Amino acid sequence: MKLLMIHAWNEEEMSYRGRFSGMLSYPSMTLAVLYSLVPKGIFECVDTIDENSARVDYDKTHYDLVMISFETSSAITAYKHCDAFRKRGSYVAVGGYHPTAMKEEALQHADTVIAGPAENSVPKFLHDFAEGHPGQYYRDYNVCMADHPIPAREITTKKHTLGIPAVIADRGCFNNCRYCSMRTMWKSDPRPVEGVIEEIKGLKSRLVIFYDPNFFGKREYALKLMRAMKPLKKLWACNATADFGYDEELMQTAYESGCRGVLIGLESMSSSSLGDAGKRFRQADKYKEIVDNIHAHGIAINGCFVLGFDSDTEEELRALPERVDSLGLDLCRFAVLTPYPGTRLYTDLDKSGRLITKQWDRYNQHNAVFTPANMTPERLNEIYREVWKRSFEWKRIFHRMRVSPWRHKFYIFILLGANVGFKFLGIDKKYKKR
Numbered sequence: 055m056k057l058l059m060i061h062a063w064n065e066e067e068m069s070y071r072g073r074f075s076g077m078l079s080y081p082s083m084t085l086a087v088l089y090s091l092v093p094k095g096i097f098e099c100v101d102t103i104d105e106n107s108a109r110v111d112y113d114k115t116h117y118d119l120v121m122i123s124f125e126t127s128s129a130i131t132a133y134k135h136c137d138a139f140r141k142r143g144s145y146v147a148v149g150g151y152h153p154t155a156m157k158e159e160a161l162q163h164a165d166t167v168i169a170g171p172a173e174n175s176v177p178k179f180l181h182d183f184a185e186g187h188p189g190q191y192y193r194d195y196n197v198c199m200a201d202h203p204i205p206a207r208e209i210t211t212k213k214h215t216l217g218i219p220a221v222i223a224d225r226g227c228f229n230n231c232r233y234c235s236m237r238t239m240w241k242s243d244p245r246p247v248e249g250v251i252e253e254i255k256g257l258k259s260r261l262v263i264f265y266d267p268n269f270f271g272k273r274e275y276a277l278k279l280m281r282a283m284k285p286l287k288k289l290w291a292c293n294a295t296a297d298f299g300y301d302e303e304l305m306q307t308a309y310e311s312g313c314r315g316v317l318i319g320l321e322s323m324s325s326s327s328l329g330d331a332g333k334r335f336r337q338a339d340k341y342k343e344i345v346d347n348i349h350a351h352g353i354a355i356n357g358c359f360v361l362g363f364d365s366d367t368e369e370e371l372r373a374l375p376e377r378v379d380s381l382g383l384d385l386c387r388f389a390v391l392t393p394y395p396g397t398r399l400y401t402d403l404d405k406s407g408r409l410i411t412k413q414w415d416r417y418n419q420h421n422a423v424f425t426p427a428n429m430t431p432e433r434l435n436e437i438y439r440e441v442w443k444r445s446f447e448w449k450r451i452f453h454r455m456r457v458s459p460w461r462h463k464f465y466i467f468i469l470l471g472a473n474v475g476f477k478f479l480g481i482d483k484k485y486k487k488r
């Protein structure tokens with residue numbers, strides 16, 4: 055039997071790529087994890103396609119089984135693949151964030167939905183399939199990350215990415231931000247430190263990126279992991295929350311173990327909007343102090359902001375480039391607030407009739423898909439593009455290079471590349487009013 059695994063990508067999403075977008079991307083772990091879960095001896099051939107770097111050809115080979123993983127913005131593309139492969143006689147199973155939240159919709163295009171974590175469900179489904187009785191729905195809440203297999207990185211491509219390998223120690227987060235879909239998929243369940251260290255030891259690259267949504271969320275675990283990483287002499291980056299900037303021991307240990315960058319969802323410069331977002335840390339007036347504290351430990355910061363909360367006004371959003379300058383961040387990025395199915399935000403906006411479309415390819419963080427409280431969706435789109443454009447004027451990029459704690463290090467070029475990548479992201483040219 056032949057198996058094909060696809061990580062689907064929305065075609066429009068790909069067109070947002072700019073000339074330097076390889077400086078902004080890391081290899082996808084989805085297929086590497088799924089591949090590592092395929093039991094030996096069932097399939098004579100297992101092919102994979104990451105649409106980030108390769109096209110899907112429906113007729114090249116006949117596959118008995120096609121498995122497709124996708125997020126909301128790629129749902130339309132993924133359903134097109136499902137329909138095409140089923141028409142050609144393949145059995146189709148889907149998984150990932152969107153099918154997890156939209157089971158009934160996904161079952162209109164696929165034979166099986168695998169919701170939530172794949173670790174137990176995928177091998178179970180594959181055995182059932184091989185024995186001729188696959189189920190329609192799989193969801194296992196009892197995944198133990200101690201059994202997490204080492205992802206099959208050999209099948210991933212570095213094309214269109216920075217090529218820095220990614221590692222996951224704990225993919226859950228105990229926070230409950232209103233717009234975040236993390237909780238629909240995973241619970242916090244850190245892997246044993248020894249397993250993570252073994253995996254990192256096997257990586258040739260000196261640079262490593264952690265995909266954990268909140269690396270320091272379980273403080274004692276993070277400290278233990280970082281102390282164990284110190285002898286490996288890797289340089290690494292991760293996602294963090296703003297309160298990291300007030301924890302001296304965490305910042306010091308992070309730097310000593312090789313942490314040189316954190317991505318923080320600062321989300322807004324307004325404390326009321328942080329309240330709308332359901333953030334635990336809501337003191338936007340402390341951001342400058344936090345940035346300075348983290349910088350003092352030699353760690354650079356990518357600060358991410360979301361536009362479109364109910365408390366956001368046009369004036370506040372339009373002032374973002376200047377306010378971000380005043381923080382002294384090393385890199386910044388912006389997104390339009392997007393209510394993904396399965397989140398509290400989606401449920402609230404749907405109930406109140408404020409969603410203006412359920413055309414899933416618009417749910418890509420570049421377009422307003424709901425009516426904001428204080429402006430029209432069109433105005434939010436315009437302001438979003440203006441903020442991107444002004445934030446990546448050359449003078450601002452060079453200012454960021456000058457204030458960065460990386461300014462005398464070789465990896466300042468990664469930061470410069472990322473800033474230039476965002477400058478040419480292509481948001482202006484691809485914006486279409488619908």
Ligand code: SF4
Nearest residue numbers: 227229230231234267
């Ligand atoms: S802190 Fe980040 S990962 Fe955690 S719930 Fe909020 S947005 Fe999601």
